[in-house]
Amino acid sequence: MQAASSLSLPRVLVAAGGIYTAQSTIGGLTFLGLPAALRASGMAMEHIGLLSLIMLIWAFKFLWAVPVERWRIRADGGRRTGVTVLAGQLVAAAAVAGLGLFAGYGLPVMLVLLAIMAFASATIDTACDGFLIERVPEGRRGLGNMVQVGGGYFGMVLGGSLFVWIYARYGWTAAAGVMAGLVLLMSVPLVLLREPFIPARQRVKGGLLAALRRRDMQAGLAMIVAFEAGGRFVQVLAGPYLVDAGLPLELVGTLTGAGSVAAGLAGTTGGGLAVQMLGAPRAMQLVALGQILVIGLLAFAAAMSPVSLTLLSALFVLQMAVMAAGFVVSYSRLMALASPDQPGADFSLVQSASALTGAVAGFSGGMLAGQFGFPVVFALAAALALPVPFILARLEGVISGKSSS
Structure with missing residues (x-):
């Protein structure tokens, strides 16, 4: 050891x-x-x-x-x-x-x-x-x-x-x-690592309810839902939309497989560098602006006739990179809210909120696409992404104690 x-x-x-x-x-x-x-x-x-x-x-x-x-x-x-x-x-x-x-x-x-x-x-x-x-x-x-x-x-x-x-x-x-x-x-x-002792401190009464009562944690959970919602709609519909648009299944598999991994790793690197250079709050704002741009372009491209499969494929891959960067910057920001008494437990609330956001977006996105078509859902995703920078700024104020509401 x-x-x-x-x-x-x-x-x-x-x-x-x-x-x-x-x-x-x-x-x-x-x-x-x-x-x-x-x-x-x-x-x-x-x-x-x-x-x-x-x-x-x-x-x-x-x-x-x-x-x-x-x-x-x-x-x-x-x-x-x-x-x-x-x-x-x-x-x-x-x-x-x-x-x-x-x-x-x-x-x-x-x-x-x-x-x-x-x-x-x-x-x-x-x-x-x-x-x-x-x-x-x-x-x-x-x-x-x-x-x-x-x-x-x-x-x-x-x-x-x-x-x-x-x-x-x-x-x-x-x-x-x-x-x-x-x-x-x-x-x-x-x-094999032997962890150094962390000086023992008086434990406060913890638990999930204690974490959920904290205003900074409430703001953090609202932050992750707002930050991810638009991108989650795009994520779940990318493959089905490209198939319906006429892209060969083999290419769809390549984009959602190897393309997703390559874009994800690039986005991960970019997100990490943004946090190191700007700090997590400003990095989240930067990624939120990137999401507005990419999802907005996706919504516009999906509404075009005829549809440009090359443009759409490139935008979907770019959105995968933006989402990966988003995971890095948001996790970095919200880890700072974890209590030293139960850091893993507090952060599990953030990850569960993220997973449930993905599940709700996946289910509702599929239902809405079936009823109203893919372009409508992409427009909805763009609408959800648009106010995110303002929501983040407001919630940062709550976390830092500068807002009373």
Whole structure:
């Protein structure tokens, strides 16, 4: 194990990056890799669609985040992050391996294993968020959030593309085994770190209700919903719209797969640099202005006749980059609101609000597109993006105590 005194920022970033990549590998496996493999094996889409229910576990992880943080943070100032992560990753890896060992037992068994994976991963995510908030200085938090979001994109490649590639060549058991091994391997840097003690302080009565009663947290949750709403509508409709517009399915897959990852990594880097150079509040304003521009152009291009597929494809990829930058800058800003008594639990509220925003936008966007057409929904997304800079400024005033309402 590393000595406590040698716990430097690069080690923290490597350790956290490994965990975030592992968690996203499980997410990519659940929502990208498995659906493709199951469809190739002949499973009906109605059954494959049940996998999306696993997202609810992630959306409601705040319900058990407080006990996780109370266990992780010892009364004497010590931390149990490594133990928490190791236990959770062993459970998650066993469930991933179980997908290969019990592949012939049908969808119900698979859903149970996926639920176990999701619960373990969401628990680990809470612990790692707390670790990142505690160990990365606020002035360098942009770097931490680059690792957080960038690890997410790398994990999606592993759980989505790599799993499918191995499955196609070597079968289900081999693909699941490799994924389980990767999850454990990427956990090693954090598990081997010995965290320095953080001076113990008098704990205040915490919990979710205590966090939700704070005006700065209320403003932060409103901030993430307003900041993400417009982009979430575009995100969920990009693929279906391009298919309906006549873009070949292979190109749609390339754009939403490799294009999404490349744009996401570029946006992650840009968002991190913006936080370092401007500070998180101003970086959020910059990204919000970028969203107005890109979503506005998308709405205009979608309403054109004839539609320019080249222009639309480029704008969708650009919006993916803006969204990735948005994750970095907003997470960096809102991590600052986390209480030192339960940082991972407080931040789980932010992530749950983000996930629920995506779920509502996905459902309502699909319904509205079916009733009124894609251009109307893109215009709605642009309308939602337009007031965001003003909303952010108002909510920053609430957070800083400059506003009484």
